[in-house]
Amino acid sequence: MDFEGLKKYSALHPKPAGLTLQYGTAGFRSEAQQLDHIMFRMGMLAVLRSRVTGATIGVMVTASHNPEEDNGVKLVDPLGEMLHPSWEEYATHLANAEDQELQKIVTEICQKAAVNQQKDASVFIGRDTRPSSKELSQAVIDGISVLGGQYHDYGLVTTPQLHYMVCCQNTQGQYGKPTLEGYYQKLSRAFTELIKKSLSSGEAQRQLKIDCANGIGALKLAEMENYFPKEVRIQIYNDGTKEKLNHLCGADFVKVHQKPPKGLDMKPNESCCSFDGDADRIVYYYQDMAGHFHLIDGDKIATLISIFLKELLAKVGQTLKMAVVQTAYANGSSTRYLEETVQVPVHCVKTGVKHLHHKAQEFDVGVYFEANGHGTVLFSKAAESTIRQLAKEEKDGAKREAAVVLENMIDLINQTVGDAISDMLVIEAILAMKGLTLQQWDALYADFPSRLLKVQVADRQVIDTTDAERRAVTPPGLQEKIDALVKKYKLSRAFVRPSGTEDVVRVYAEADTQVRA
Numbered sequence: 184m185d186f187e188g189l190k191k192y193s194a195l196h197p198k199p200a201g202l203t204l205q206y207g208t209a210g211f212r213s214e215a216q217q218l219d220h221i222m223f224r225m226g227m228l229a230v231l232r233s234r235v236t237g238a239t240i241g242v243m244v245t246a247s248h249n250p251e252e253d254n255g256v257k258l259v260d261p262l263g264e265m266l267h268p269s270w271e272e273y274a275t276h277l278a279n280a281e282d283q284e285l286q287k288i289v290t291e292i293c294q295k296a297a298v299n300q301q302k303d304a305s306v307f308i309g310r311d312t313r314p315s316s317k318e319l320s321q322a323v324i325d326g327i328s329v330l331g332g333q334y335h336d337y338g339l340v341t342t343p344q345l346h347y348m349v350c351c352q353n354t355q356g357q358y359g360k361p362t363l364e365g366y367y368q369k370l371s372r373a374f375t376e377l378i379k380k381s382l383s384s385g386e387a388q389r390q391l392k393i394d395c396a397n398g399i400g401a402l403k404l405a406e407m408e409n410y411f412p413k414e415v416r417i418q419i420y421n422d423g424t425k426e427k428l429n430h431l432c433g434a435d436f437v438k439v440h441q442k443p444p445k446g447l448d449m450k451p452n453e454s455c456c457s458f459d460g461d462a463d464r465i466v467y468y469y470q471d472m473a474g475h476f477h478l479i480d481g482d483k484i485a486t487l488i489s490i491f492l493k494e495l496l497a498k499v500g501q502t503l504k505m506a507v508v509q510t511a512y513a514n515g516s517s518t519r520y521l522e523e524t525v526q527v528p529v530h531c532v533k534t535g536v537k538h539l540h541h542k543a544q545e546f547d548v549g550v551y552f553e554a555n556g557h558g559t560v561l562f563s564k565a566a567e568s569t570i571r572q573l574a575k576e577e578k579d580g581a582k583r584e585a586a587v588v589l590e591n592m593i594d595l596i597n598q599t600v601g602d603a604i605s606d607m608l609v610i611e612a613i614l615a616m617k618g619l620t621l622q623q624w625d626a627l628y629a630d631f632p633s634r635l636l637k638v639q640v641a642d643r644q645v646i647d648t649t650d651a652e653r654r655a656v657t658p659p660g661l662q663e664k665i666d667a668l669v670k671k672y673k674l675s676r677a678f679v680r681p682s683g684t685e686d687v688v689r690v691y692a693e694a695d696t697q698v699r700a
């Protein structure tokens with residue numbers, strides 16, 4: 184290890200005094216403007232992790248020197264262990280260490296995690312379009328270099344594209360080719376196969392207006408458009424050439440404000456969707472003839488996909504276990520509809536994609552989405568090979584056809600993480616195959632009125648929760664008060680939990696009317 188290099192780098196980028204960082208649900212977030220040292224240390228951490236696992240690790244930079252922008256660095260670990268307690272601890276330790284302690288901390292981590300310091304290490308790097316991303320990803324490269332790791336810099340990519348690359352690399356190409364072209368080809372081939380029939384049967388052109396939050400999604404969609412069948416027409420809005428990232432647009436803005444993003448002129452019944460800044464989330468929406476805005480969120484996306492997959496699984500006649508995974512923020516109406524009407528088991532886990540992803544891995548087919556539009560579908564290895572075999576060899580025509588559709592769905596879905604581009608193509612394919620409009624999809628069920636607020640408190644950690652964060656165990660008496668209030672109203676539900684990403688407590692309530700919520 185090049186500790187001389189480490190010292191030189193630390194002298195150039197001193198850790199800001201008094202800064203401590205917390206490892207959140209998605210990686211590091213910080214209000215700090217001076218992020219270089221965090222990125223540098225994440226580069227080091229990725230090398231150490233790669234040496235333990237022998238696998239390629241990804242570092243996605245979605246951070247900015249501008250304190251008004253959301254900051255993050257996402258670590259892509261094929262085993263997901265980077266987000267597990269011991270590595271969370273190493274990460275926090277490394278990020279918060281004073282410069283002069285770095286060498287000691289690295290040595291300590293190496294001992295505890297049994298890192299073989301001579302082993303090769305490989306790290307993939309990506310970044311989104313935030314102006315300081317380039318400089319910050321150079322800090323990651325410097326961190327990798329002082330520990331003697333190898334890296335490949337993919338430059339501008341979406342977060343899910345970097346996950347895809349890491350997965351391809353670690354499966355020796357089984358998941359696909361670890362290039363952008365490989366990603367575009369894999370997804371567009373499956374998509375074209377799926378919608379081929381509905382297009383040739385006289386279906387009008389598919390049109391979709393896409394708000395890219397002034398982020399990386401715009402660049403990558405524009406690249407991918409050349410691979411789409413010509414019947415599919417997309418119009419990209421908020422491509423980042425005029426405005427700043429997320430400025431009055433993007434999936435979060437649309438969901439929170441329940442209105443269309445700036446710059447997207449929406450005509451009645453037109454299909455529209457919004458990505459978030461690094462293109463790992465998506466929500467759909469439309470305006471009805473009376474001018475009312477209708478949001479189709481992650482819960483409804485999960486519902487559409489579940490109905491479609493359940494039908495196909497029944498057709499192929501295999502006893503594959505499917506389940507949906509949600510968080511406490513999923514609208515109660517969606518949970519009820521999935522359980523009672525679609526008749527699929529629903530599981531509730533703690534907030535944060537890592538929890539959803541891990542739970543979904545327990546099933547043959549695990550559909551997971553957060554209400555905010557982040558989600559995907561996971562197929563177990565066994566389910567995937569059964570489906571691929573049926574698609575190839577099944578004698579019964581109807582069964583084989585269903586297996587072929589499932590096989591293409593497996594290829595179209597980015598199983599590594601929620602992916603706005605992939606999710607959008609999955610949704611467009613399902614709507615085309617089922618001949619559904621957005622209005623029909625939206626009408627599957629009506630959301631219960633709800634309210635989500637955040638409250639600043641002196642110390643949010645005084646609230647401890649249980650039951651997938653739906654019940655507070657401390658401070659004493661809080662849950663009893665919530666229970667007493669909830670009892671007064673029909674169809675009501677409420678909970679409080681400390682945020683994992685902001686210094687706030689979130690309060691959520693649902694009831695039979697908006698006023699009561």
Ligand SMILES: CC(=O)N[C@H]1[C@@H](OP(=O)(O)O)O[C@H](CO)[C@@H](O)[C@@H]1O
Pocket residue numbers: 208209512534535536553555681682683684685689
């Ligand atoms: C209610 C809500 O939207 N929570 C968000 C938010 O988590 P909190 O722990 O609630 O701050 O940020 C997470 C990471 O982006 C995202 O996964 C999650 O859905």
